[in-house]
Amino acid sequence: MTAPIAIKSIACIGAGYVGGPTMAVIAQKCPGIKVTVVDMNEQRIAAWNDPNLDNLPIYEPGLKEVVAEARGRNLFFSTDVEDAIDAAEMVFISVNTPTKTYGIGKGMAADLKYVELCARQIARVAKSDKIVVEKSTLPVRTAQSIRTILNAEGKDLNFQVLSNPEFLAEGTAVQDLHKPDRVLIGGGQDEAGQRALNALADIYAGWVDRDRILTTNVWSSELSKLTANAFLAQRVSSINAISALCEKSGADVDEIARAIGMDSRIGPKFLKSSVGFGGSCFQKDILNLVYIAQSYGLTEVADYWEQVIKMNDYQKRRFAENIVQKLFNTVSGKKIAMLGWAFKKDTNDTRESAAIYVADYLLNEQAELWVYDPKVKAEQIYADLDYLNTRSEDENRRLVKVVNDPYEAMDDAHAVAVLTEWDEFKTYDWQKVFEGMKKPAFVFDGRNVSNGRMLGTIGFHYQGIGK
Numbered sequence: 001m002t003a004p005i006a007i008k009s010i011a012c013i014g015a016g017y018v019g020g021p022t023m024a025v026i027a028q029k030c031p032g033i034k035v036t037v038v039d040m041n042e043q044r045i046a047a048w049n050d051p052n053l054d055n056l057p058i059y060e061p062g063l064k065e066v067v068a069e070a071r072g073r074n075l076f077f078s079t080d081v082e083d084a085i086d087a088a089e090m091v092f093i094s095v096n097t098p099t100k101t102y103g104i105g106k107g108m109a110a111d112l113k114y115v116e117l118c119a120r121q122i123a124r125v126a127k128s129d130k131i132v133v134e135k136s137t138l139p140v141r142t143a144q145s146i147r148t149i150l151n152a153e154g155k156d157l158n159f160q161v162l163s164n165p166e167f168l169a170e171g172t173a174v175q176d177l178h179k180p181d182r183v184l185i186g187g188g189q190d191e192a193g194q195r196a197l198n199a200l201a202d203i204y205a206g207w208v209d210r211d212r213i214l215t216t217n218v219w220s221s222e223l224s225k226l227t228a229n230a231f232l233a234q235r236v237s238s239i240n241a242i243s244a245l246c247e248k249s250g251a252d253v254d255e256i257a258r259a260i261g262m263d264s265r266i267g268p269k270f271l272k273s274s275v276g277f278g279g280s281c282f283q284k285d286i287l288n289l290v291y292i293a294q295s296y297g298l299t300e301v302a303d304y305w306e307q308v309i310k311m312n313d314y315q316k317r318r319f320a321e322n323i324v325q326k327l328f329n330t331v332s333g334k335k336i337a338m339l340g341w342a343f344k345k346d347t348n349d350t351r352e353s354a355a356i357y358v359a360d361y362l363l364n365e366q367a368e369l370w371v372y373d374p375k376v377k378a379e380q381i382y383a384d385l386d387y388l389n390t391r392s393e394d395e396n397r398r399l400v401k402v403v404n405d406p407y408e409a410m411d412d413a414h415a416v417a418v419l420t421e422w423d424e425f426k427t428y429d430w431q432k433v434f435e436g437m438k439k440p441a442f443v444f445d446g447r448n449v450s451n452g453r454m455l456g457t458i459g460f461h462y463q464g465i466g467k
């Protein structure tokens with residue numbers, strides 16, 4: 001048996017939501033390993049290096065403390081990709097894998113061009129053996145392509161490819177990294193593959209119990225990540241489907257969630273009905289799963305999972321349609337306050353947020369939107385709307401106002417729509433809000449965060465999801 005590989009230096013390509021926090025925690029927990037996070041985006045790297053930790057490019061509770069501890073000690077952020085690859089025994093690929101917007105698989109398949117570029121760069125730069133770790137979420141069997149590219153340079157080097165998907169959720173990323181339910185590592189089944197796999201397992205064992213570190217073959221690991229996100233999203237779509245039924249039948253979706261969640265076989269988590277799931281992963285990963293199933297000719301499997309997305313689109317549309325309908329079938333020229341823009345609370349991330357689609361729908365109906373979110377900046381909100389290409393940039397800026405004071409957003413409005421479940425929304429002086437609004441005053445709560453009975457007593461017309 002050959003000696004185990006001890007890793008002294010790690011490089012991570014991609015300083016995004018996944019790469020940044022993951023590497024920060026590895027560096028924090030393994031002071032003997034030098035961790036260098038590289039990114040081609042200079043601005044992003046500058047922000048990671050900003051002396052003022054409030055300027056980190058990603059907001060995650062607890063992240064700045066981790067960065068403060070490790071940065072400059074054994075955690076480094078740089079734009080020098082080649083140098084970092086050259087120095088490392090292990091290279092994580094954590095670049096983004098957006099849904100393809102062109103060609104075959106357009107709108108469904110994951111675009112792997114950045115991952116391929118990384119593999120080519122590693123192959124070109126490497127002067128010593130490398131363990132390459134897929135951190136990005138990738139279609140099953142991508143490791144094979146990466147291996148082929150790595151070996152195509154014809155260098156006499158040993159490249160091992162591992163799959164190590166990330167299960168962290170935004171807003172709790174640091175906590176999820178410190179105390180993961182499990183760490184999943186897929187690797188080759190031969191001896192070289194197992195040595196590489198053990199090298200990565202040893203790093204995590206620095207702070208994670210060995211029995212929570214699962215090892216599988218590469219394909220199971222890759223497919224587990226897509227499956228986990230598909231199951232989670234499916235739970236949200238399932239409860240949202242029931243919410244529509246509740247609104248017609250007089251049942252209450254939160255009561256149902258509690259009743260079924262106490263069944264230990266079902267469990268209580270991920271049963272919160274909402275205006276629809278968002279985030280960078282759920283939709284992208286399911287589309288990817290659907291595409292893979294289709295490409296193997298498994299039409300029924302593809303249709304089954306696609307329905308999770310269709311239900312989510314329906315939920316967003318249903319919420320927006322209901323606002324228009326309740327406001328006497330027209331919102332043209334009416335001020336509507338939107339509370340929340342992020343795809344969930346405790347993050348400034350807006351990717352695929354339901355708020356974007358609800359806003360677009362209401363703007364098509366010529367509403368005047370006033371948006372307040374405690375963490376999302378105005379430029380981001382306009383960028384999200386511009387990206388849809390539904391109307392001109394000027395029009396978006398004319399019809400949408402972004403404000404820093406929630407009371408200003410709600411003052412003189414016909415309706416308030418709650419899109420994100422920020423805790424602070426529960427603490428507002430709703431009596432004062434009511435007095436400032438046009439009557440009848442409506443609250444459409446897309447997250448069921450408000451106390452509907454209390455709002456009703458004040459005089460609001462209140463509509464929660466599935467109520």
Ligand code: UDX
Binds near residue numbers: 097
């Ligand atoms: C991650 C995963 O990689 C993705 O597969 C998963 O499904 C979601 O989370 P994330 O970290 O959220 O992506 O992406 P992002 O925040 O966009 O960060 C990726 C970074 O990689 C960006 O900063 C980008 O500049 C960088 N990048 C991209 C490179 O440095 N080189 C490239 O070639 C491409």
Ligand code: UDX
Binds near residue numbers: 274
């Ligand atoms: C998800 C997975 O949880 C994580 O394991 C994976 O690595 C990345 O994708 P994330 O996108 O950060 O994480 O957020 P998550 O907390 O899963 O929420 C996703 C969306 O579902 C949010 O819009 C959220 O508001 C919504 N949601 C979640 C509900 O509407 N109801 C619920 O009960 C739970």
